[in-house]
Amino acid sequence: MMDRQNIDQLAQRLVSLVPPGLAQAQQDLRTNFHDVLAQGLRRLDLVTREEFDVQSQLLARTRAKVEELERRIAELEAGATPGRA
Structure with a gap:
């Protein structure tokens, strides 16, 4: 499975695509992106x-x-x- 650092980097890249006007929501989005990515990768049963x-x-x-x-x-x-x- 991808390690936490890789998931964090991918989540950060997704957050960077959010328009600047939503800056206050970026941390929430980053957390949500991280959780969704981690769950999706766990379901893939990767090693x-x-x-x-x-x-x-x-x-x-x-x-x-x-x-x-x-x-x-x-x-x-x-x-x-x-x-x-």
């Missing part, structure tokens, strides 16, 4: 880059292990003599 990287590393290790096991099985099958159970 952080750190979580993604951890899962990618786990997947890479799992793939390597599967490949190693497949290699060992192939070696064992190659060494087995026909007719043996």
Whole structure:
């Protein structure tokens, strides 16, 4: 998920688009924009880059292990003599 700083920056950009005559409402709008953005992003069920990287590393290790096991099985099958159970 986006971190709080990114959400704050996006909310601030939205507030900057508000006409200057509504300056007194800018803080309220900023808070509301922040809350709406945070809720919307939570519903998307996003993961952080750190979580993604951890899962990618786990997947890479799992793939390597599967490949190693497949290699060992192939070696064992190659060494087995026909007719043996």
